[in-house]
Amino acid sequence: MTGAASPDRHYAGALPRPVAVAFAYGGAALISILFLYPFWWMLLGAFRSAEAVLTAPLRLWPETLDWRGFASLASVGGISIWRYVVNSVVITLASTAVGVMITGLGAYAIVRRPDLPGFGLLRAGFLLAMMYPYMLLVIPAYIVMFKLGLLGSYAGLILFLALGPLQFFLFEQFFRTIPREVIEAATIDGAGEFQIFRRIVLPMAMPIVATVTIITFLLNWAQWFPVMVVSRGPETFTLPVALINLSGELGVNFQGIMALASATTIPVVIVFLTAQKRVMQGMADGAVKG
C-alpha cells in the first residue's frame, strides 16, 4: 500500500473529488469482479451438478455441496488422481530446486567473469534458446530425450523444465548490484573464490533466491506441453496434462473438468497469495531486465 494515501499526491480533476473517487473505486471494483468471477464460477461448477449449472448458469451459491465432480476424478485416463498430484508436486519442486541452483550459479559465473572465454557465447546461446518458440523447441527436445534415453523419465522432465529466462534475468540483475569493493576486500583478506561465494555472495543472495524459487514454482506448476510430449504415457503426467486429457475425452464431464481445474489452480493461488508482493515485484523486475 506504499504511497497509496501519501499526502503529496493530490487530485486536480474537473469532477468534485468524492464523485471522482466513487467512479475510480467503481471502475476498479468492476474490473476486479470480472477478473475474479471465472474463479468463482469454476468452484461453483465443481460443486454443482451439470444439470444444475445448465438450469441456472449464473447462480452465485451452490444449492448443495455436490462432491460428485471430485469423486469422478478418482480415476482420470485410467490412472488415480493422486498419481497426478504426486507427479505435479515432485516434478515442480524438483525442477524448481534444480533450476534455481543451476541458473543461480551460472548467472553468477557469467556476471562475475564475463571476460572468460566462452561465457559470452554461453549467454548468447541461452538467450537464443529462450527466444525460440517454446512449443516448437519441445518437438526436437523429444528427439533429444529419445537419444539420451530420458524419454518418459522424471529426470528428463525435471531437467527440461529447469531453465527459464525470467529466472536467469533476475539472478543476473541481482549479481550485478553486488559492489566490486565487497568482493575485492575479501580477496585481499585471502579468501578463495569458493569461500567468497559461500560466505559473502550466498547470504546476500538469499532474498533473490526466495523470489526466484517462488516464481519458478508457479511457472513450472503450470507447464503442460513439455510434460505431455516428453512423457511416454500418463504415468508421468501432471495435473494440467490430466486436465487437457479430461477436456478432450468424449462424453463431457463438465463437473469433473471444473473440479480438476480447481485442483490445478488452488495450490498456486495459495502460494501466490502468501507471497503476492514478492511475486509481482519479481516478475516485473525480471521482465524489465529482459
Place this chain on the structure above:
Amino acid sequence: VSARWRTVGVFYLFALPFAALTIVFGLWPIALSVITSFTESSTALRTDPVYVGLANYTAVLADPVFHASLWRTTLYTLLSVLANLAFALGVALLLHSPLIGYGKTFFKVAIFLPVVTPDVAGYAVWRWLYDQSFGAINAALALLAMPRFGGIAAQSTAMLALLVAELWHHAGFYVVIFLANLAILDRAVEEAAEIDGATPRQKLWHVILPQLRPSLVVNGVYAIIQFLKTFTVVVVMTKGGPADSTNFVSYYAWQMFDQGRYGEATAMATVLFAIVAVVAMTAYRFGQRGERT
C-alpha cells in the same frame, strides 16, 4: 598456473551445469530442428535421413493454409497487443491515480491472479463460460437483454473469444510493469505541469506517457512475442476451429508434427522463429532509439 586455475576454474565449475542444460535442451534441439527442416519427413527420424535442400521451405511458403494462418496470426497479434496494452495502461493509470487509496493492493492482486493461474485451467473455464448452453456469458447477456455472443462456436467471433480469454490471463502482468514505471515518475515535472495549468488530458499526453516509454517498450516487445506464439489457448479452447478461424502458425506447425510431417513442421518452426526474432529486435531497437532522442 595452478593458483590462476583455482580462481578461474571455480567459475567454469559454476557455469558447467548451466551450460550443459543450455546445450542439451536448448541449442541441440534447435540445431536438430533446423537440420530436420532440410530432410524428407518420412526419413527424418532415421539415422540416415534423406536431405531435400529447401524443398520443405518452398512447400511451406507455397502452402495457402500457411499463408492464411500467418495472416491470421499477424492480425491476432496486432489486435491482442493493442487491446492488452491499452487495457493494462488504463488499469495502471486508474490504480496509480490519487483517487485510489485503500484497497489498491486488493485490486492489483485480483487482476494479477489469472497470470499465475495455470493457463490450461483458466482456458478450460473460459471454454465453458462461452458455452452456448452452460455458459455464464450468454446467460448474463440474456439477463441484460443483449444479443447472444457466438464465442468459440462461431467463425466470426472465435478469435475475439480467444483474445478476451488471453487478455484475462496476461493483462495483469502488463499492469504490474506499467505500475512499476508509474511509481518512479518524476513528481516534480507533474507538479510543474499542474502549476502551469495543464488539464488532466494534457498532463497524460505530454507528461505521463512520454515518461512511460520504457514500460511501453518492454510490454510491447513482450506482448508481440507472446501473441505471435499463441498456442495453449487454441489447444484447450478451439483446436484451430471453427473452420480454421483460430488456426495460428504455432498450432498449425504442431498439427503437422503430430501427423508425422516433421520436415514441414520444423521448416515452419524456423520461419516462425525468424519472424519472432526480427519483430522483437525491430521493436526493441525502435524503443531504444526513441529513448535516446
